[in-house]
Amino acid sequence: MTGYLRGDLTTPDGIAEMLATAEQSLRMAELIDVPRLNLHGTGLDPDGLPVRPRGSVLPHEWDIAADTLARLAALGEREGRIFTLENLNTAVDHPGSPFARAADTLRLGRAVDSP
Numbered sequence: 001m002t003g004y005l006r007g008d009l010t011t012p013d014g015i016a017e018m019l020a021t022a023e024q025s026l027r028m029a030e031l032i033d034v035p036r037l038n039l040h041g042t043g044l045d046p047d048g049l050p051v052r053p054r055g056s057v058l059p060h061e062w063d064i065a066a067d068t069l070a071r072l073a074a075l076g077e078r079e080g081r082i083f084t085l086e087n088l089n090t091a092v093d094h095p096g097s098p099f100a101r102a103a104d105t106l107r108l109g110r111a112v113d114s115p
Contacts, residue, residue, distance in 0.1 A: 001029060003037030003072070003083050008052065009065035009099065014043070022072055026079045036082045039072065041065070041099030053096025057104075065099060066111035073114035085109060 003025050007018025018039075025037050043051040057065075069085065076083045087105040088094035099108060 001025065001032075001034045001037055003039045004043075006043045006051075008042040009068045010057075010061040014052075015064075015068050017043075018068065019071060019075070022075055022083070026075060026081055029081050030079065034081075036084055037076065039069075039083055039085050040088055040094075041085075041097055041104070044094070044097075048093055050094065050097045054098045055096070057098045061098075062107070062111070066108055069108055069112045070114065073112055077114070082115075 003022055004018045005021035005024065007016070007021060008014030009018065022037070022039075029035075029037055042054075045051055069083075072083045085099075085105045085108060087102045088097045088100040090097055090100045094100060099105065
């Protein structure tokens with residue numbers, strides 16, 4: 001199930017939206033007893049395209065994204081749920097999605113280091 005409705009991992013407004021809507025997703029996950037909630041590096045529109053497409057990730061954004069994911073992991077742990085970060089296929093159907101490659105999700109997962 002989706003772990004958020006809007007937001008992103010690196011901008012102040014996007015982080016606030018992601019955390020707030022993750023709380024909403026957690027409430028629904030409890031209601032229907034879903035253990036895992038899915039995240040992406042940015043919000044996606046109804047066609048699966050990034051709301052704010054990007055060509056690259058700036059070096060300082062890696063630490064911000066890892067911090068945001070650590071905050072989400074803490075929310076999930078508090079509620080007995082697991083947030084997972086999905087790598088997206090930028091070549092086929094999600095062009096411009098940041099943190100989308102498998103190597104990106106592995107790097108962020110290792111930085112967060114949360115079960």
